[in-house]
Amino acid sequence: MRFVDEYRDAEKARALAAKIAALCEPGRHYKFMEVCGGHTHTIYKHGLEDYLPESVSLVHGPGCPVCVLPMGRVDDAIALAEQPDVIMTSFGDMMRVPGGRGSFFDSSAAGTDIRMVYSPLDALKVARQNPDKHVIFMAIGMETTTPSTAMTVLRAAAEGIENFSIFCNHVMIVPAIKAILDSPDLRLDGFIGPGHVSTVIGCRPYEYIPAEYGKPIVTAGFEPLDILQSVYMLLQQLAEGRCEVENQYSRVVPWDGNTVALRAVSEVMELRPYFEWRGLGFISHSALQVREKYAAFDAERHFALPGVRVADPKACQCGEVLKGVLKPWECKVFGTACTPEMPIGTCMVSSEGACAAYYNFGRFSRQRIREVSIESSRA
Amino acid sequence: MTHPDTAHQQADWAEAAVAEHDGGHTDVHAAPGTEHTSREQLVLERIDRARRARPRVREKLITLAHGAGGKATQSLIEAVFLDAFRNPLLEPLEDAATVTAGDARLAFTTDSYVVSPLFFPGGNIGDLAVNGTVNDLAVSGAKPAHLSAGFILEEGFPVEDLRRIVASMAAAATAAGVSIVTGDTKVVQRGKGDGCYINTAGVGLIPDGLNLGVATARPGDVVIVSGPVGDHGITILLERGELDLQADLVSDTAPVHELVHGLLDAVGPDVRAMRDATRGGVATILNEVATAAGVAVVVEENAVPVRTEVRGACELLGIDPLYVACEGRIVTIVDPGAADAAVAALQAHPLGAGATVVGRVAADPPGLVLLKTGFGGTRIIDLLVGDPLPRIC
Numbered sequence: 001m002r003f004v005d006e007y008r009d010a011e012k013a014r015a016l017a018a019k020i021a022a023l024c025e026p027g028r029h030y031k032f033m034e035v036c037g038g039h040t041h042t043i044y045k046h047g048l049e050d051y052l053p054e055s056v057s058l059v060h061g062p063g064c065p066v067c068v069l070p071m072g073r074v075d076d077a078i079a080l081a082e083q084p085d086v087i088m089t090s091f092g093d094m095m096r097v098p099g100g101r102g103s104f105f106d107s108s109a110a111g112t113d114i115r116m117v118y119s120p121l122d123a124l125k126v127a128r129q130n131p132d133k134h135v136i137f138m139a140i141g142m143e144t145t146t147p148s149t150a151m152t153v154l155r156a157a158a159e160g161i162e163n164f165s166i167f168c169n170h171v172m173i174v175p176a177i178k179a180i181l182d183s184p185d186l187r188l189d190g191f192i193g194p195g196h197v198s199t200v201i202g203c204r205p206y207e208y209i210p211a212e213y214g215k216p217i218v219t220a221g222f223e224p225l226d227i228l229q230s231v232y233m234l235l236q237q238l239a240e241g242r243c244e245v246e247n248q249y250s251r252v253v254p255w256d257g258n259t260v261a262l263r264a265v266s267e268v269m270e271l272r273p274y275f276e277w278r279g280l281g282f283i284s285h286s287a288l289q290v291r292e293k294y295a296a297f298d299a300e301r302h303f304a305l306p307g308v309r310v311a312d313p314k315a316c317q318c319g320e321v322l323k324g325v326l327k328p329w330e331c332k333v334f335g336t337a338c339t340p341e342m343p344i345g346t347c348m349v350s351s352e353g354a355c356a357a358y359y360n361f362g363r364f365s366r367q368r369i370r371e372v373s374i375e376s377s378r379a
Numbered sequence: 380m381t382h383p384d385t386a387h388q389q390a391d392w393a394e395a396a397v398a399e400h401d402g403g404h405t406d407v408h409a410a411p412g413t414e415h416t417s418r419e420q421l422v423l424e425r426i427d428r429a430r431r432a433r434p435r436v437r438e439k440l441i442t443l444a445h446g447a448g449g450k451a452t453q454s455l456i457e458a459v460f461l462d463a464f465r466n467p468l469l470e471p472l473e474d475a476a477t478v479t480a481g482d483a484r485l486a487f488t489t490d491s492y493v494v495s496p497l498f499f500p501g502g503n504i505g506d507l508a509v510n511g512t513v514n515d516l517a518v519s520g521a522k523p524a525h526l527s528a529g530f531i532l533e534e535g536f537p538v539e540d541l542r543r544i545v546a547s548m549a550a551a552a553t554a555a556g557v558s559i560v561t562g563d564t565k566v567v568q569r570g571k572g573d574g575c576y577i578n579t580a581g582v583g584l585i586p587d588g589l590n591l592g593v594a595t596a597r598p599g600d601v602v603i604v605s606g607p608v609g610d611h612g613i614t615i616l617l618e619r620g621e622l623d624l625q626a627d628l629v630s631d632t633a634p635v636h637e638l639v640h641g642l643l644d645a646v647g648p649d650v651r652a653m654r655d656a657t658r659g660g661v662a663t664i665l666n667e668v669a670t671a672a673g674v675a676v677v678v679e680e681n682a683v684p685v686r687t688e689v690r691g692a693c694e695l696l697g698i699d700p701l702y703v704a705c706e707g708r709i710v711t712i713v714d715p716g717a718a719d720a721a722v723a724a725l726q727a728h729p730l731g732a733g734a735t736v737v738g739r740v741a742a743d744p745p746g747l748v749l750l751k752t753g754f755g756g757t758r759i760i761d762l763l764v765g766d767p768l769p770r771i772c
Contacts, residue, residue, distance in 0.1 A: 001690055010755035047756015071390055096764075100390040109440035118622065224754045313393040329419055335426035337400035340764045341450050342437065344393045351697065361758040364744055365420055 007223030008046065016228045017051040023235040030056045031187060032234055033324045035177060036194035037064030037352025038222050044361035046224040056231065059324030060354035062176045062280060063194050065141045066093050067322065067346040067353045069169060070276045071310035074099030077138055077167055079306050080299055081112040087130060088114045089123035090138040093350045098343060100310035104138075120152035120166070127156070127164035136299045139166040144196040146170045146288065147261035150268040153290070153297045165299040168290050171275060173197050174205045175286035179277075181213045185325045190234040192227065193219035195249045202257025203245050210243040221249040268294050278346050279312065279319030318345035321354055328358040335359060400429070427746070434458045448659035449763035471592060474654060475519040477585060484587075486521035488512060489580035495770045497544065497574055499618040501611075501629030505547035507706060507772060508577040510634045511657065513555040517636035518653040518709055520591045520643065521583030523555055528579050529563040533572035544575060555634035557581065589643070593652045593664075593712070596672040600651055600740040601718040603711050605638060605725050606631070606733035608661050609689040609703035612771050617692065624695065626688040633707030638728045642711065645724035649717035656708045658772055661737075662701040662760045664710045665748045668740070676748045678738035678760065701750075702763055704771045712740065 024030065034040060040060045043049065049058070062068055074097055081088035081104070088104070095104045095116065108114040113133075117123050120137050127135035139149045149166055156164045173194055180186060193206055198219045209217045216237040220230035230248045237243060247253055268291060275287030290298035312318065315333045320326040328334055328347065338344040340356055347355035434454040444451035461469060468476045475488035492508040509526065516523040528548065532541065552559050610631040617624055635655060643650060654664040661683070665676045678701075685693075685700045693700045707730060713721045718736055725731030748760040 001687060001694070004694060005753075008754045010753065013755050044758060046752045046754040047750075047758045048754070050756040072388075098390070098393070100388055102392070105442045105444065106438070106440070109438075109442045122621075224756075308388050310390050311387040313390055313397055315397040316393070327419075329422045333397055333400065334422065336429045337396045339429070341454070342396060344390075344396060359426075360761050363423065363426065363759055363761075364747060364749065364757075365423060366757070 004223070007221070007225045009225065012225055013051055013228055016225070016232055020051075020056065020228070020232050020235060021053045023232070023239050024053055024055050025239075028055065030189045030235065030238070031059055031324075032056070032190050032192055032231060033059045033061045033180070033188050034192040034220075034227070035061035035063040035173060036192075036197065037067065037350065037354075038196060039192055039194075039220065039227055040064070040354050040357050041352050042222050042224055042227060044357040047361075048224050048227060049362075050366065051228060052231065056235075058192075058231075059188070060321070060328070060357075061191075061324060062180065062277070062322040063142065063173055063197070064347070064350055064352040064354075065145070065171065066097055066350035067318070068171060068176070068277045068280065069097060069140060069346060070278045071099045071312070072276070072308055073169055074103070075101055075310060076305045076307060078102070078104065078107045078112070080136055080167055080303055081107055081114050083134075083303055085133050086113070087126060087133050087135045088112065088138060089117045089126055089135060090114060091118075091140065092116045093352075094138055094140060096343065097346055097349050100308075120149050121155070124152055124156055124161065124164055127161055131163060134163045134165070134302070137164070137166045138169070140169045142171055142173050142194070142197050143200045146265050146269070147200060147258070150264040153268045153294055154264060156297055157294065162296070165297045165302050166290065167299040168269065168288060170269065170288045171277065172286055172288070174201075175283050176277065176280065177206075177209065179280055179283050179286075180323050181209070181215070183323055185320075185323060188215060188324065189238065190215050191217040192230045192234070193217045193245075195219060195221050195226070195253060198247075198249065198253040198257070200258050200261050203247050203253065203255050204257075206245045210245060214243055216243045216246070218246045218248050219253055221252065267291075276309065279316075279322045281319075313344055316345045318347050321345075321347050328355040331355070335363070444764065447763065448663060451764060453762065471594070473519065473592060474515040475521065475583075477519070484585040486516050486519040486583045486585050487580070488515040488519070489578065490515060491576065491578040492772060493573070493576050493770050494615065494772050495573060496615075496618055497540065499615055499630055501614060502632040502706075503544055503547050504575060504577055505544035506551040507630075507632050508579045509548050509551035509555065509557070509559075510632050510706060511772065512579040512581040513551075513557060513634045513636055514655040514657075514707075514709075516581050516583035517634070517639040518655050519583070519585065520589040520639075520653070521585045522640070523557045523581055523583040523634075523636055525560045526552065526557050526579050526581040527561045527563075528559050528577065530565070531572055531576040531578075532564065532566045533574050534566060534569040536574050541575065544577075551634065555636055589647065591650065591652050592671070593654070593668045594671040595651045596668050596674055596712045596740050597651070598674055598740055598742040599715050600712050601715055601736050602665065602676060602678065602738040602740065603713060603718070603721055603725065603734060604656070604661060604684065604737050605635070605709045605711075605731045606707075607684040607686045607689070608656060608705055608708060609685060609693065609700040611706040612660070612703035613689045613692045615771050616696075622696070624692060626692060628686070628688050631705055631707040633730055635707060635709055635730060638725060638730045639709065641728050641731075642721060642724045646713060646717040646721045649714035650721070651712040651714070653709050653711045656705045656710050658704050659763065660700070660702040660704055661710055662699070662748065663762060665738075665760065666762050668712060669746050669748050672740070673745045675741040675744050675746075676738060677741050678748065678750050680750050680753045682735060682737045684733050684735055699760075701760060706772065715739075
């Protein structure tokens with residue numbers, strides 16, 4: 001298949017792996033964080049770690065929008081769905097995210113009208129088809145999905161649709177990366193930057209990372225060769241003593257981002273003073289809310305929300321996993337109390353969550369597999 | 380937005396789940412000096428024990444996941460149905476039960492059909508209902524003989540549509556050499572059903588000397604699929620029109636009894652097990668093999684036949700074709716010595732023209748299905764928790 005297979009070529013991967021191994025200084029250990037959950041998914045889905053030397057480890061960052069949604073916000077969304085004559089619409093990966101009282105799936109089974117949609121425009125379509133109901137779109141995501149939410153609000157305003165609003169939970173990756181950089185636990189050598197987010201915001205917003213924190217960052221695409229190449233580029237920077245923002249994903253990411261999309265977002269939304277991130281706590285200026293001008297489309301203004309914070313379960317270590325301090329399997333409840341069937345932490349819910357990716361794709365000993373395949377090739 | 384000072388609430392369900400799993404586990408943090416891999420190994424063993432624990436249904440209400448064919452369905456079957464009905468004939472949980480009548484061994488199976496939409500490229504709920512049950516009998520090694528048909532119809536459903544469905548069932552029955560010998564009809568009020576649901580049950584005669592079962596797979600065996608996977612599921616998904624995607628695809632719904640008998644005639648004693656890859660796809664079947672036989676199944680991603688249209692749709696939607704339903708494909712596990720003959724026997728039938736070896740059975744690690752990815756890495760293929768595509772059959 002064109003535009004896919006060329007980025008999954010095993011031969012090219014072997015060549016890159018050899019170059020990566022050659023760049024590693026003996027005795028030195030490298031730790032890179034892939035910020036984006038999409039990268040985490042790719043790494044596990046394609047078994048990319050098999051190509052990395054043992055001295056290079058990838059840690060999984062906070063770039064999974066579902067994973068960082070605090071339980072209290074899920075409860076608020078369910079409270080919205082429970083309002084009379086409301087249809088809640090949501091992306092599919094939100095359906096199983098647990099709140100303090102269960103998930104959208106549980107709420108739907110109990111009788112609320114929660115429908116899966118593939119885009120916010122589909123939610124608007126539901127509003128047009130159900131003029132006697134109020135349709136709410138559960139707006140989640142980082143900078144990648146924010147523009148489509150904003151465009152949908154603009155479309156609803158232009159069409160004069162009165163029975164539609166969004167429950168805005170859009171967050172921003174740059175303040176989250178900064179929070180991680182400020183964390184005392186941090187021991188990272190560089191970042192694999194989020195590709196899809198960067199198609200919207202460009203690469204400039206990352207310039208503070210090398211400038212102020214002295215860490216290189218390479219914005220990367222989502223095919224396995226993209227990620228392998230970005231690891232190579234990071235190692236190259238370290239080997240050459242450079243520290244800068246580089247763009248591996250230039251086939252899609254313009255350096256200055258998408259100005260049309262950014263304009264739509266700033267027309268409809270503004271910064272919140274602070275927002276709670278699951279596992280990371282409150283981060284200043286890290287999320288967006290609907291501007292007063294578009295108050296008619298803001299579910300938070302339409303309805304009274306319970307707004308009760310739900311404490312993360314004591315045993316849950318999502319925060320350490322999201323910061324890259326712990327590997328998923330190092331969490332105390334990983335795979336026992338917390339599984340994809342019954343996720344306690346959100347990292348176990350979405351296919352982009354580090355714990356779900358490890359549990360579903362990587363739950364075996366690579367060492368053991370190597371030994372087995374060597375034995376069977378001898379036999 | 381909630382203020383940082385707002386009173387906290389506990390997620391009681393989560394604390395309860397943690398408490399239930401507490402105690403008796405090795406704390407992997409206890410020994411920071413230990414080798415990384417051995418600590419990881421401890422965790423893997425701990426997870427393995429947790430997975431072997433008796434399944435439970437924790438939900439208070441049925442959710443769509445319980446019908447998806449993955450882990451939730453399995454828990455519901457084992458914790459609710461098997462627990463209540465437990466008997467030696469049911470316990471293997473094969474596609475069909477083997478019952479005896481005098482000296483004869485019969486395969487007996489049932490299946491309900493709730494596909495939406497009712498009509499789709501390549502078929503409709505009627506031929507699906509006949510082929511699905513015929514196939515469950517066929518892959519049990521039986522010669523399908525007689526079927527029942529139960530209809531649950533919604534008030535207001537067009538009789539003309541019912542005629543089309545029934546005509547397709549009659550044609551499918553003739554093609555499969557079975558007769559529909561008993562039936563039932565119920566009508567529910569408008570809004571209480573979705574047009575038409577069908578249940579079929581079937582019986583067939585199992586020839587002497589045939590003992591198929593996924594638990595009989597052994598290391599070295601090869602895994603064969605009879606053709607491209609995922610056609611049915613993706614056809615239904617596209618036909619629903621919610622995605623504004625179009626492709627020239629038709630469902631693969633077909634009776635596989637002739638294909639199966641061709642295979643059994645050629646290499647019968649060397650066939651360990653056969654399954655038709657319906658809901659949950661090839662991945663779910665291979666997990667059943669790995670679990671039932673206590674073996675590993677290793678699949679080569681590049682060897683799995685997938686049509687370009689199906690692969691394209693799966694890429695766009697983030698679905699793995701290995702989980703997508705087929706309605707006319709079989710997966711078979713055969714002795715390595717019979718692999719070539721088995722593939723040739725399948726290819727001799729039009730439904731098996733695309734038959735090919737996709738993987739092999741290994742001893743280690745037991746209970747896991749591993750995929751050698753096209754990219755050259757290794758990963759697990761696990762059972763799905765939910766279903767990306769509800770009401771596919």
